[in-house]
Amino acid sequence: MSTRRFPLGFALTLLTGGSVGIAIARTPVEVFLCAELVTISAFYIFFTVIIPALRPLTVDTEGIFLGGVAKSPYVSPSELFSPGIPLISEDLDKTWELYYDRNKFRPKPREVSKKR
């Protein structure tokens, strides 16, 4: 498993372990143990999602970094402030924004088809 997939793999292992365990648990202690495993993974995923969810929409890189280092080749703003989709580790799909925006709607039909 690559390091990129590790967070999701870890959460899924906890979840599967807890849910399979609870199906075969015989005593209340075993049931509580499995419930605890699942609750931990729920919290883990919650905190993995909350940080990218609450990050600001736009960040003024120049305002934070002085001396012009917030520019290529030193650092790219997209690299710093676009953490991607939590757990799935893919980039956001900007094409979907077209589906909501009257100004951007159908710029060139073929272009849209290609992107999709």
Next chain:
Amino acid sequence: MTSLALAPMMVLTASAVVSTIVGNRSIRLRNAVISCSFASAILVNTYFFITSLGGAFDYAKLGELTVNAASICISELVLILGFLGVIYSYSYIEERAETWAYYLLYQLFTAMMIGMVSSFNILVIYTFLEVSSVTSAVLVMFSRRRSSILAAYRYLALSIFGGVIIIGGIFYQYQLTHALNLADLSGLGQAEVNILSTLYLLGFGIKAGLLPFGPLWLPPAHSEAPIPIHTLLSAALVQVAAFDIARILGSTAITNNYVASLLLTVGLASMLAGSSYALVEAWFGSKYTRFHVGPRDIRGIKRVWAFSTISEVGYISTFLGLAGILASHGFGYEEALVLGFGGAMLHMYNHGLAKSQLLFDSGVMIKMGLAEDLNLMGGLSSRLSSMKISFTVGALSLGLLPGTFGVMTLRELVFNSGIPGLIRMVVIATAGISLVACLSVWFRAFFSKVEHDFDDHLSVPRSMYLPGLLAAGAMIVFGAYFTLEWVGFVSSGSGLTSALRILAETTIKTKAGL
């Protein structure tokens, strides 16, 4: 042999792992494994569904898992919708580096929903609820929009809040009874039962989308999810959560006026609020309905269905509360149980099929029109000529019109002489508002004019039309049968009543007739 009844959940869990492994080599093989798993799970489940209604099968037990007629009935709905959704997903979900995770989580999510209805142990139910929350929250993010991350975060936050309330209830119950089984609630005093019922209704009510907390997470999370996930969340998960409410509070609701009144009040309020929100969303958009996480205000087609879900779960809660109210006002125990719990089961099927059909069709419309905002949609009549007719089936069924599956809810809640007038009025108003909201979406998407031309190169695969058509067909067949049975053209004898009695009894007990 009877332990085979537990197989559907195991098959889907195993298939989640196997399909991920074979998916690395061949996508076709992966799809074949998933389809075969769902098909075999449905076959096994259907066999036990039929035998349990016929009285030949009572229940199967493994550890803390218990499968009986009522749980098999809800599992059947979950499996059918899961199968339709996965067929839809083959065309709808793009093949990318992380698609393996989508199908793995999809199958785990479906299996966990079956787990949620397969136990009488509150901690086991809670655990499956948590797993379903986590898997579905990650699936919501597969829309790959920033707003979907926000929606998943809100969904997880509310789920954890609900989970904490349930855990509070579990510890309180364990302190009182030293047991986690729901049957042990009956030995408690009135005050303890009232506190526990309130905690469980609040906790599971969040998941079911009931007021007061449902609107905070349900419209954003449902509308931001990919269509197959939205279908599972709207048509399956909320009903499973509502079934859990029935299972946990059922035996007390039928004898305890406080619990019955609580369920009835929450149900009626959710019905009216959900349908009104759906109408406002269809006419004016998120500027007035709020609970939106997207970058700009829209008139979201998927948001209309999300608000409508709150209303439909309200019907189920109303049915459950009504059972207790009627039992204390002259109805016999069994008659009230069949009307309340049997009616709730039928409405779960009505909502499940209608909502899935509307959502599957909406997905095709969104792909074809390249818009999710009703302000941008329109003119689809010429391009989706058959869908403009099939789409109305789900709309009419949610409007409870005769000839559709919704007729049973109409029959039980409006034309039943024992129902109080206020409830009848609320049901008629809710059905009317829901129908107008659905038809507004239909008119806007198919018949209103748009300024742009459609791209002739865009086409939608046939496998995306099929699930909606199958759901519409099922609604017509069952709707016609129920309508003809109501007016006396066909007779089901005591078959339907007997089946509903078994389902109602096994919701709150391991075995019918105990």
